[in-house]
Amino acid sequence: MDEPIISLRNVSYLYPHAEESQRPALSGIDLEIAAGEFVGLVGANGSGKTTLARLLNALIIPAAGEVRIAGLLTSDRSNHDRIRETAGMVFQNPDSQIVATSVGDDIAFGLENIGLPPEEIEARITEAAARFGVADLLEREPHWLSGGQKQRTVLAGVVALEPSLLILDEPTSMLDPASGRQFRRLVDELRRGGTTIIYITHMMEELVGAGRLVALDGGRIAFDGEPGDFFTSPELLERTSLEAPLAARLSAAVPRGDGKRLPLTIEQLAAEICA
Ligand SMILES: Nc1ncnc2c1ncn2[C@@H]1O[C@H](COP(=O)(O)OP(=O)(O)OP(=O)(O)O)[C@@H](O)[C@H]1O
Ligand SMILES: [Mg+2]
Numbered sequence: 292m293d294e295p296i297i298s299l300r301n302v303s304y305l306y307p308h309a310e311e312s313q314r315p316a317l318s319g320i321d322l323e324i325a326a327g328e329f330v331g332l333v334g335a336n337g338s339g340k341t342t343l344a345r346l347l348n349a350l351i352i353p354a355a356g357e358v359r360i361a362g363l364l365t366s367d368r369s370n371h372d373r374i375r376e377t378a379g380m381v382f383q384n385p386d387s388q389i390v391a392t393s394v395g396d397d398i399a400f401g402l403e404n405i406g407l408p409p410e411e412i413e414a415r416i417t418e419a420a421a422r423f424g425v426a427d428l429l430e431r432e433p434h435w436l437s438g439g440q441k442q443r444t445v446l447a448g449v450v451a452l453e454p455s456l457l458i459l460d461e462p463t464s465m466l467d468p469a470s471g472r473q474f475r476r477l478v479d480e481l482r483r484g485g486t487t488i489i490y491i492t493h494m495m496e497e498l499v500g501a502g503r504l505v506a507l508d509g510g511r512i513a514f515d516g517e518p519g520d521f522f523t524s525p526e527l528l529e530r531t532s533l534e535a536p537l538a539a540r541l542s543a544a545v546p547r548g549d550g551k552r553l554p555l556t557i558e559q560l561a562a563e564i565c566a
Contacts, residue, residue, distance in 0.1 A: 293363050295349060296377075296456055296487050297324035299309065302356035304342055316342040316555045317510045320356070324489070326455070329482050331498035331518065332491045334507035335532035340384055340491045344458050347489070348380045360456065376405060379454030383461050383491075385441035388448075395420075395429035395435070398448040405452065419451035423471065424476060428483070438465035463497065493535045495522065499555040506531045523553055 299322040305315040312549060317339045324330055332340050345351045346358050348364040361377050368502055378549040382388045391397040398419055402412045419428040423443040442465045449457070459478070463471040475497060482488055490501065495518075498504060504521050506514040508530050514521050522535040523543075534540070538560040539553045554560040 292370060293326065295323040296326045296361055297322065298359040299323075299346070299353075300357050302346065302353045302354050302358060304351065306342075315354070315510055317337060317346070317353075317507075319439050320510075320512060322505065322512065322515070324487065326487050327482075327485050328450075328503060329488045329490065329501050331501040331504040332489055332507070332543070333498070333504060333531060333533055334513075335493075336509040339510040340507060340530070341460055342510075344380060344460050344491060347456075347458055348378050350380075351372045357448070376452075377451040378456045378458060379452055380458045380501075380531070381445055381449050381460060383464070385438070385445045385465070387435045388445045389441060392432055393423055393429065394431050394433055395540070397433055397444055398425075398429075399450055401448055401452050415451045419447040423447040424473075439467060439470060442466060450477075450481070454486070456489070456492075457481065458489045460491045461493070462490075462558075463492070475554050485511075493533070495533060499536055499538075506533075520552060520554060522555065 299320050301317050302317060302320040303355060305313070320343070329439055332343065334340050342351070346365065347360060349360070349371050352366050360367040360374045363374050365374060389397055391400050395416060397414045402415055407415070420429055423446050425440065425443050425447055428436065428440060433444060436444065442462065448463060463474055466474060471529050478488060479500065480492070480516045490498065492498065498518055501518055503512065504516065504518040505512060506521060506527065512529050513530060522539045528535060534545070536555050539555055541553050542560055542563065554563050
């Protein structure tokens with residue numbers, strides 16, 4: 292097998308300023324993700340999803356165990372530039388990620404950092420701005436944008452860098468439904484192009500297309516497998532404060548033949564009803 296793009300071995304993390312009684316945000320995490328996978332990362336509030344995302348981007352270093360991105364150890368500072376070029380991260384809160392005083396400059400920031408020529412930077416800004424619907428906002432001050440507009444700005448800036456690994460921490464939390472759908476189509480496009488995607492969300496509908504789902508509970512991995520198996524386990528859903536997608540809930544409530552896979556999308560459910 293090729294080297295996994297993400298590899299965590301026995302990783303634990305305790306925030307430095309945590310209170311004495313606080314348990315580690317993550318404990319004993321073993322996880323390997325191959326290049327090209329689309330993995331949904333789920334779990335209740337405080338279960339450790341964002342902490343795991345920060346570990347993947349070398350923003351924090353594990354207290355125990357090791358994290359490797361494309362084979363590079365995050366505990367080695369000299370790897371950080373290469374790790375951050377590989378792993379693009381969209382944070383939960385766009386305010387924490389916007390650095391420049393205009394939307395255009397913000398998208399340009401990362402591109403300038405990796406030293407692209409000016410014409411290439413211009414072209415990538417134009418393309419990303421169009422893709423994420425901020426082309427009319429390039430001159431605007433990010434401070435005055437709506438939450439969804441800020442989130443699109445951040446997404447445009449990260450996707451413009453064309454990272455081979457994209458870590459998305461609740462990327463659609465501030466988008467209206469149409470923009471959310473459009474964003475998911477774009478994620479799908481990136482995935483088909485070979486980008487590895489770690490997608491954190493509380494909305495299970497967003498993960499019906501994921502090949503793999505990892506669920507955290509109290510800083511430990513509670514499930515790692517096919518989304519369909521997760522959605523049919525009331526015990527796991529309860530433990531992780533999650534709800535199966537609408538189609539799965541609906542069909543679970545209707546008496547049906549045995550042995551069939553639970554439909555996860557509205558389209559699959561409709562096909563089943565018609566049959
Ligand atoms: N900067 C910090 N300092 C101390 N403790 C923290 C810090 N950030 C998070 N924690 C703690 O670490 C644990 C995991 O938090 P994390 O943010 O990773 O959860 P999450 O799964 O992303 O939750 P959410 O769904 O609310 O985004 C929680 O108990 C939280 O209180
Ligand atoms: Mg979080």
